[in-house]
Amino acid sequence: MSYHNPVLLFESVDGLDIVQDGVYVDVTFGGGGHSKEILKRLGADGKLFAFDQDEDALKNSINDGRFTLIHENFRYVKRFLRFYGIKKVNGILADLGVSSHQFDEASRGFSTRFDADLDMRMFKGSKKNAAHIINKYSQERLADILFLYGDLRNSRALAKQIVESRNEESIQTSFQLKEALQKFLPKSKEHKILAQIFQAIRIEVNEELDALKEFLLQTEELLDVGGKLSVISYHSLEDRLVKRYVRSGLFEGEPEKDFYGNITVPFKKGKLITPSKIEIKENNRARSAKLRIATRIDG
Numbered sequence: 001m002s003y004h005n006p007v008l009l010f011e012s013v014d015g016l017d018i019v020q021d022g023v024y025v026d027v028t029f030g031g032g033g034h035s036k037e038i039l040k041r042l043g044a045d046g047k048l049f050a051f052d053q054d055e056d057a058l059k060n061s062i063n064d065g066r067f068t069l070i071h072e073n074f075r076y077v078k079r080f081l082r083f084y085g086i087k088k089v090n091g092i093l094a095d096l097g098v099s100s101h102q103f104d105e106a107s108r109g110f111s112t113r114f115d116a117d118l119d120m121r122m123f124k125g126s127k128k129n130a131a132h133i134i135n136k137y138s139q140e141r142l143a144d145i146l147f148l149y150g151d152l153r154n155s156r157a158l159a160k161q162i163v164e165s166r167n168e169e170s171i172q173t174s175f176q177l178k179e180a181l182q183k184f185l186p187k188s189k190e191h192k193i194l195a196q197i198f199q200a201i202r203i204e205v206n207e208e209l210d211a212l213k214e215f216l217l218q219t220e221e222l223l224d225v226g227g228k229l230s231v232i233s234y235h236s237l238e239d240r241l242v243k244r245y246v247r248s249g250l251f252e253g254e255p256e257k258d259f260y261g262n263i264t265v266p267f268k269k270g271k272l273i274t275p276s277k278i279e280i281k282e283n284n285r286a287r288s289a290k291l292r293i294a295t296r297i298d299g
């Protein structure tokens with residue numbers, strides 16, 4: 001089985017407008033599909049730095065003198081690039097979320113399909129896994145997570161049920177969790193609801209939205225004027241942050257106007273790109289993808 005089938009491959013790399021001797025960053029290396037396409041378009045003096053926090057991705061590293069793979073969270077992108085003497089780059093690509101490998105590898109606990117330990121950590125060294133959240137978080141915090149990250153309207157009832165079940169016996173596996181919540185999972189909607197629950201827990205385990213915000217805030221300083229930011233997201237919480245950030249440099253509210261009523265923004269936003277019907281037919285994972293490309297401007 002392939003590690004990962006890249007989504008919006010040409011569109012996202014086209015968006016980087018690669019210059020031959022430029023410096024590029026792929027902050028979500030995974031199976032390396034996007035990185036390989038960037039390297040194809042780079043000249044002999046170009047450079048590509050890639051990040052992935054999952055040690056499984058390291059085995060996909062590319063043997064190429066222009067390429068460096070960094071086993072780190074992209075929330076520290078500036079710090080690690082600086083370690084390699086890089087202060088400015090020409091383009092940054094992020095293909096957010098989970099790889100097919102992470103979903104398909106039962107033991108990682110990301111998938112609702114398998115009975116596995118509740119893990120869901122992308123960085124295997126992290127202390128916080130899904131079992132910790134399910135068994136240790138307060139009922140209120142669980143409800144908030146299910147509501148905010150899973151868009152589950154009945155989050156309070158779900159959280160109450162989780163707490164009642166774990167008080168009888170701790171919940172350690174995905175099927176135990178499923179069983180505990182059985183009465184909220186009518187056959188016709190079981191898959192959808194479970195996917196929402198798993199998404200919510202996964203976002204909390206990996207602090208995905210905080211990491212994304214911290215990363216985006218660093219792109220402003222890292223990108224040279226004219227440099228490109230190309231981001232693929234897979235759910236509305238991610239896309240909203242990317243959309244707001246490239247529009248105004250902020251995640252909330254509106255940018256301040258100067259004396260003349262002008263606003264200074266760090267990016268010129270491009271249009272939203274979504275996968276073609278053919279791509280979605282060939283790769284179901286592409287169905288929710290949204291690509292946003294922005295250009296760093298002198299602001």
Ligand SMILES: C[S@@+](CC[C@H](N)C(=O)[O-])C[C@H]1O[C@@H](n2cnc3c(N)ncnc32)[C@H](O)[C@@H]1O
Nearest residue numbers: 006028030031032033034052053054073074095
């Ligand atoms: C959708 S996959 C990327 C697939 C890749 N573009 C390809 O073509 O194979 C996302 C990858 O990003 C990694 N990842 C997600 N969040 C991360 C973060 N905060 N820091 C570093 N890597 C992260 C995941 O471990 C996963 O391997």
